[in-house]
Amino acid sequence: MEEWTVEVHHSKTKKDKPKTDQLEFGRIFTDHMFIMDYSEPVGWHDPRIVPYQPLTIDPSAMTFHYGQSVFEGLKAYHTPDGDIQLFRPEKNLQRLNRSNDRLCIPPVDEAFVLEAIKQLVFLDREWIPTSEGTSLYIRPFIISTEPFIGVAPSHQYKLIVILSPVGAYYKEGINPVKIAVENQYVRAVKGGTGEAKTGGNYAASLKAQELCAQKGFTQVLWLDGVEKKYIEEVGSMNVFFKINGEVITPELNGSILEGVTRNSVIQLLKHWDIPVIEKKVSLDELHEAYMSGTLEEAFGTGTAAVISPIGQLSWEEHDLFINEGNTGKTAKALYDTLTGIQYGREQDPFDWVEIVNEKSAVK
Amino acid sequence: MEEWTVEVHHSKTKKDKPKTDQLEFGRIFTDHMFIMDYSEPVGWHDPRIVPYQPLTIDPSAMTFHYGQSVFEGLKAYHTPDGDIQLFRPEKNLQRLNRSNDRLCIPPVDEAFVLEAIKQLVFLDREWIPTSEGTSLYIRPFIISTEPFIGVAPSHQYKLIVILSPVGAYYKEGINPVKIAVENQYVRAVKGGTGEAKTGGNYAASLKAQELCAQKGFTQVLWLDGVEKKYIEEVGSMNVFFKINGEVITPELNGSILEGVTRNSVIQLLKHWDIPVIEKKVSLDELHEAYMSGTLEEAFGTGTAAVISPIGQLSWEEHDLFINEGNTGKTAKALYDTLTGIQYGREQDPFDWVEIVNEKSAVK
Known part of the structure; x- marks a missing residue:
């Protein structure tokens, strides 16, 4: 053409x-x-x-x-x-x-x-x-x-x-949000269309979003559709956690959207020599890290918000207040640098x- | 209103x-x-x-x-x-x-x-x-x-x-079709939208349908999205099997569409005193019945075809030729009676x- x-x-x-x-x-x-x-x-x-x-x-x-x-x-x-x-x-x-x-x-x-x-x-x-x-x-x-x-x-x-x-x-500046872990509804499953940016995935998400909003939460944390054990996305964003100095994010498994901001965050962290790992992340693992005091940060990534810090993560009887409900240092640095590059205020080492x-x- | x-x-x-x-x-x-x-x-x-x-x-x-x-x-x-x-x-x-x-x-x-x-x-x-x-x-x-x-x-x-x-x-009269069991793609999962008649379910099905048609099959048999073990639907129809005189169909589990024809078939069979059971149906169970010679019939049900007999069901190295590839007696009776009622040629005992x-x- x-x-x-x-x-x-x-x-x-x-x-x-x-x-x-x-x-x-x-x-x-x-x-x-x-x-x-x-x-x-x-x-x-x-x-x-x-x-x-x-x-x-x-x-x-x-x-x-x-x-x-x-x-x-x-x-x-x-x-x-x-x-x-x-x-x-x-x-x-x-x-x-x-x-x-x-x-x-x-x-x-x-x-x-x-x-x-x-x-x-x-x-x-x-x-x-x-x-x-x-x-x-x-x-x-x-x-x-x-x-x-x-x-x-x-x-x-x-x-x-x-x-x-x-x-x-x-x-009013970057603000942490309250997230509810979704136990009933599923956004996507391996073999489905979760990896594609297609309407059905978003249509499937509306009900859970409506119910969580009624309970005062901003978005839901989606678990995998098979075992309801592993973390997939948050709302319509990819999700990252900082545990004990390492940043982890769910690996692309066929049901997770490959976000452009997700990819950029991974590259930036590597550039900064901050360890970043793509792997299966279970809710249990997150809970253990929280209980042992090593869950330092959690944030979503996407085109609209760029970086959206998670201040609270709740399910059943659990309420995790991450970084005391404040925006973490890594999230802030990523937000400033990504928006800095996007708006041409900062150097763009990655072209x-x-x-x-x-x-x-x-x- | x-x-x-x-x-x-x-x-x-x-x-x-x-x-x-x-x-x-x-x-x-x-x-x-x-x-x-x-x-x-x-x-x-x-x-x-x-x-x-x-x-x-x-x-x-x-x-x-x-x-x-x-x-x-x-x-x-x-x-x-x-x-x-x-x-x-x-x-x-x-x-x-x-x-x-x-x-x-x-x-x-x-x-x-x-x-x-x-x-x-x-x-x-x-x-x-x-x-x-x-x-x-x-x-x-x-x-x-x-x-x-x-x-x-x-x-x-x-x-x-x-x-x-x-x-x-x-x-040219009711004709049995060749069905391929789908192992890679998933139509819907519990917690998703499979129970609803919404576009996303059909969009998700296109790829599997395209690939099976290339291999000479008419439709795919969908397995559950969690264990890939239990039968859910065939193409965009519900599915029934006759094993050893009993008719079984996957129970409604949240990811299966509740078909009007499915419901009518169940009522008709009960009316005829033919045992009909809604339960989880595994592919293994089907295979065993076939090997022991008790898998008598298989057919899909839906508004378009009413009853669609399955003459062949294939996966991996398995090719099941059901009822020697012919339309079974139960399928034929259901088709004749349902279309008879729909077209007003037969009495309608169910109103x-x-x-x-x-x-x-x-x-």
């Missing part, structure tokens, strides 16, 4: 941009969106940027019935110098294709879609908010659109990219950031 | 109806559809029948991203007397609300939605095909439409009902069928 160009249909009107203090997550969208269609035998075709607009889709389209869809999430950041940068976007495109494979969706040309995303971001660059902690959230997603209510992979798809200016995740500029717009 | 009426907007044009020999499953839709909206604080509102038409939905609508959707499937049949009947539709509406509960979707008024379905079927009654084995497939589904890309239950939904005339499932007539249209 290298020779392809994205056809651009400019929006005739420009929407009002939100004030910084009105920004929340995922409710306001920019002036344009990217669309590309798939049909057989042509494959992916007709890449275009069009004014942000409703989709017109047949009610029998497979996406409404059988959940054959995938998505990604990344951000564009404004640097102090006025540059626009993305953080490891190629990792998101690689994962998109891994998700596609699990869901029987035809693969996309990763380099081409990344160029299209850059072009879209550059076109709507005035929407990237500039104040501390704000960014432009980028949501690529693929839906199955064949008008056929039979259980089979669709022969028609749409890849769409929409953009949403988002506020600072931590308005993680990618600049979006006028070159993106003239492909 | 009892006092509500469905507003009807008649289609100005009528589409050509397919010839019986052109009928396949789920590709052709009738002239009208039913829609009802949900928003807060009003709840479900504005029930209406409108010409079949594309939906106009914001690209940020939650249904495209987080899989919060449910559906149902049932059929309308023409009787030899020219009546139109539904088969146990209240069971589908009850299950819809159970699925809603698992997916955090607000419940619907089951009686009202059933009336709306009858009204829609009656309006488009000319679309119900009349030849042997054909019917009108009814697909109610609910999608989450709030324009918000955050992981949380939506505050806006649409319930939609579309109708599709479908051909005979068995064009299963519900007539759709002009009363449905003047609510």
Whole structure:
């Protein structure tokens, strides 16, 4: 697809941009969106940027019935110098294709879609908010659109990219959250779709999230679906623990999402010579570490929050107050360094950031 | 909602109806559809029948991203007397609300939605095909439409009902199929969404289905996600085995869909004084029965095929040829009786069928 160009249909009107203090997550969208269609035998075709607009889709389209869809999430950041940068976007495109494979969706040309995303971001660059902690959230997603209510992979798809200016995740600084261990509901199981970024995993998580919120918790800690013994994720984030100076995180086992922030945290810790181990982590092991006083920190990692410290972890009669409910040193250092690199305030020794500029717009 | 009426907007044009020999499953839709909206604080509102038409939905609508959707499937049949009947539709509406509960979707008024379905079927009654084995497939589904890309239950939904005339499932009589036991992929796990009729379960099944088809099998036999030892479902059907005169089927355990046909088969067998047992069924147990010559029959049950005999069941080095690859007596009797009741050719001792007539249209 290298020779392809994205056809651009400019929006005739420009929407009002939100004030910084009105920004929340995922409710306001920019002036344009990217669309590309798939049909057989042509494959992916007709890449275009069009004014942000409703989709017109047949009610029998497979996406409404059988959940054959995938998505990604990344951000564009404004640097102090006025540059626009993305953080490891190629990792998101690689994962998109891994998700596609699990869901029987035809693969996309990763380099081409990344160029299209850059072009879209550059076109709507005035929407990237500039104040501390704000960014432009980028949501690529693929839906199955064949008008056929039979259980089979669709022969028609749409890849769409929409953009949403988002506020600072931590308005009053990075704050530890209260987490409940989930004993009844399961997010994913080995052999299922947990490794893919697909709607069904998130749909499955809603009930547990609703019940834990009623009890005053922010998120649930997901255990494995087989033995209900090993830790998998926290809410929709990966999870890390610092025990006796070592950082551990559940190893990728087929039911855990391979987070871009997770991968970046592991690399940063190695860079800092802090021991980091990917392995099975049992709830028992965590409890023992807590009782012996060696559970130093716990935190979730994800694109939205970057680092989310866990101040309390509760199940049955157990309430673990980790680091006395405060943000740990490692979590804080990771947050500062990752956001520092993302916003261009710190050096990027890993070549993680990618600049979006006028070159993106003239492909 | 009892006092509500469905507003009807008649289609100005009528589409050509397919010839019986052109009928396949789920590709052709009738002239009208039913829609009802949900928003807060009003709840479900504005029930209406409108010409079949594309939906106009914001690209940020939650249904495209987080899989919060449910559906149902049932059929309308023409009787030899020219009546139109539904088969146990209240069971589908009850299950819809159970699925809603698992997916955090607000419940619907089951009686009202059933009336709306009858009204829609009656309006488009000319679309119900009349030849042997054909019917009108009814697909109610609910999608989450709030324009918000955050992981949380939506505050806006649409319930939609579309109708599709479908051909005979068995064009040349009821035929046994070849089934492969699935060892790698998992459809659902206890604590997940397997009990609910939601897209994610079907999305998760596509990969295994694709791989087994490449090896010449029709469907996979799903094992439990925990021990990979116990039988759960076959393809998107429930499954039954006849061993030494007794019929057994996997007990409902939280990861198995409670099929309306499954329930009807159990009731029919009891009515016939054939022993029927719901219990855990291991693959080992099945293999032993086969080796000792007591595995008499195996068949799937579902709305589309009604009864689907299993002629061959294969895994690793094992190939079980059940009943020498022929349709068993029990499967045949169940198929004949169930379709007999559904099409009004046989007496209905269970009060299963519900007539759709002009009363449905003047609510």
